[in-house]
Amino acid sequence: MSETAVVEEKEVKVESNLIPIFIMGKKYMVPDSLTIMKAMEYAGYKFIRGAGCRGGICGACATVYRKPGDYHIRVGLACQTVVEPDMYLTQLPFYPANRATYDWNELKGEAEEVYQAYPELFRCLACNACTKVCPMDVPVMDYIAAVKRGDLEKAAELSFDCIQCGLCATRCMGEMAQYHIAQMVRRIRGKFLTPHTDHIGKQVDAIADGFYEKFMDEVKALGTLDPFDQSNVSEGVAKLKELYKAREGEPHTTDETWRPQSDYALLGE
């Protein structure tokens, strides 16, 4: 077991210059090292929506901006994009995007079902505005093209990085909500197109049948799990360590024929 050492805390000063940005048309001076989200908070905004994971995954903070002298519409996730001088920005408000209702248990996993749920996908003219506006670089137009020709596997693969921010839907001249279509396609892939495995079902059954409960009982019997009774903690911890050390693990050098010998063995082997 590794030892931990206390490190003296030091104050780290980050040098940053103030730069002008324009949030919904109003100028603010903000430190140039901040993301758009931090800069908006610095400027006094408080997010009650449009902020989620702050890690570039949830897709809640899609932001549109332009820079002087450049006609392009630029986009980014507010939590990931660092501010630039003179950017004019606004965070995407709620943007309506209809999601089709379908009975999941009735689906057969065919392209026709996607067409029925989202007939508007045939309004795609390949303008590619969706791809250009995607902050995740998903080839949106290409996955819609794949859906149109019934290649759901390809569409699911191409749309895999989608975080459902909805920017594509804001720019579509065919007025579709591409990301909802892609989600239906990926669900179909999950249920119908990817090969099913037997062992997961066996494991689920084993859990339901209580196969793993005896291991939990073993741990409980160590007497360390009652947070209000700390009398025999050290004894329990010692036992737990012993159990942990004695556990059977796959040796570092072995091949695929290795199987565990203890009753911790995986089911279905």
Next chain:
Amino acid sequence: MQIGYYPGCTLKSKAKNLEIAAIKAMETLGVELVELDRWNCCGAVYSLADDDLVHLLAPVRDLIRARDQGHTKVLALCSMCYNTLARANQVMRDDEEKRDALNRFMEEESDYAGEVEVVHMLNFLRDEIGWDKVKEAVKKPLNMKVAPYYGCTLTRPKSVSIDPAIDPPVFKDLITALGGEVVEYGDSEVCCGSYQIIADAQSAGKTTAVILNSAEKKGAEALALSCPLCEYNLGRKQNLAIEANPALKPLPTYYFTQLMAVAFGLPDDINHFELNMPGTVELLKEKGLLAS
């Protein structure tokens, strides 16, 4: 020999029987159809509005993909895809103003000026393979009377026509090379009704009844097609024609690529006859043309 290949959406689903037979038949002739690794729907119908640039985006994008993948030619199997791609290509070649606007709009792509040549498989067979070579590959001559059906988009407008618009020989030459007997009839270029079938199925049935009647009167045992929409109207929806004219007999329809595969003696399953109208397999069986 390799050639860039643009399939089109329908050939990946409802008209697999057009595509798979083509790939295998071309293989027999020593040609590999190299599918573009990235493509989108061509739009299927070429917009006739002169200032309608937005409908050119889709076909031009496909042509750009073909060029960017190093192809000098791109082959289409579907008549409508051929027509749409070829006409869009002409705009990019000939109309400087529209070319400039489209290239500016598609700034994420490299500029395009019609560098790729669009061909249909029929004129590719005629010009690059030759009927003699097709003839050599025949193992089971088509011992039946086949009426070729061009529809509208292979020969119109003149600027993209794969053959003279009046009495075009290319389709007939193919049937002859495959050992079939060509049925000459007057309506091989009459429109099948196209998308009208969605809006008014009965009137589409009346249109196809005229074509089928004309071919049957001249003794046709089968109709050869090159377009999934024509096939839908004349084949799978033939019942509408028979409703319009009860004197008609069912006339089996085949894609020309299926007839090639049959004549070349390729395995039956590649023809996916289950996607054709009923009666197609039966006729081939009767003629002793099935491989197994």
